[in-house]
Amino acid sequence: MPGRRRQEIVDAARALLAEDPEATLTVRAVAERAGIGASTLRHYFPTQRSLHQAVFAAALDGTPSDLRIHDTSLPAEVRLRECLAQLLPPLQPADQSTADKWLKVLNAAFGPGGGTEARNAWASYTARALDAIAGWLRVLTEQGAVPEADDKRRARFLLTVVEGIALTRIIPVARPGGGEEEAVLDDAVSAVFHAPRVDNRTA
Structure with a gap:
């Protein structure tokens, strides 16, 4: 077949x-x-x-997952943060195998002699992640939880923050401590929820 x-x-x-x-x-x-x-x-x-x-x-089948993004019994901030967190590589301080694998992938894509296939794969992943985040934002916008705005632009902002956190997980030397990583993600989510509301009627 x-x-x-x-x-x-x-x-x-x-x-x-x-x-x-x-x-x-x-x-x-x-x-x-x-x-x-x-x-x-x-x-x-x-x-x-x-x-x-x-x-x-x-x-990426099944991921990124919508998780509980539609569950209005939970605070919208919690739902969005939960969805974003799944895009991060696992945090395993005692086991560098995950970080090493990510470094290999990044080097294959962007290091000396990086292959076109690896760069295409990374671009495909980024596009899927952006679409997923934009979809979560649309759900929250329709629920009135976040102000109306350019979902793609907000998705790009959130993905940029997530990718920055991911790099600190991959490169242990730069890893923040004391809950700083969680605070940064919370700041990014908060910025989306407290952005100025756009009135489409005057656009």
Whole structure:
């Protein structure tokens, strides 16, 4: 079945990346891992970029999750903060394996000789994260919890803060302490909730 074959190809590519985050997903390597010919792979994924985007989309299936963003029994600030927190890499002070993996991915994308596939994957992740955050903001706007404004711009602001916190988790030397990380995220959420309200009737 076409759907199953496509999934097998994506699974093979994900397996290669799991073994080596810096690996380049060549048609030959992925086809060999999937046990198919290169022409068959090209039928499902005409370009390496389309393959890599599918791999990244599969890796993010179910995440970012909406979690409890629709649950009006909880404060809106709590719901948004909870959703944003899931975009952060796990904080494991005693285990550097997660941080090391993130560093490898970043180096593969933006370091010397960084591959196009890795940069495309990062761009795909960023686009999905932005769409998710904008979606959460739309829900809260419709509920009247946050003022109407440019959701994409606010989403970019929040993602910039989240990415900054993520870097401090990946690079332990820069890691803040004493609840500073949580306070920074709270400040960003607060800024969104207390932004000036836009009156669309006069726009």
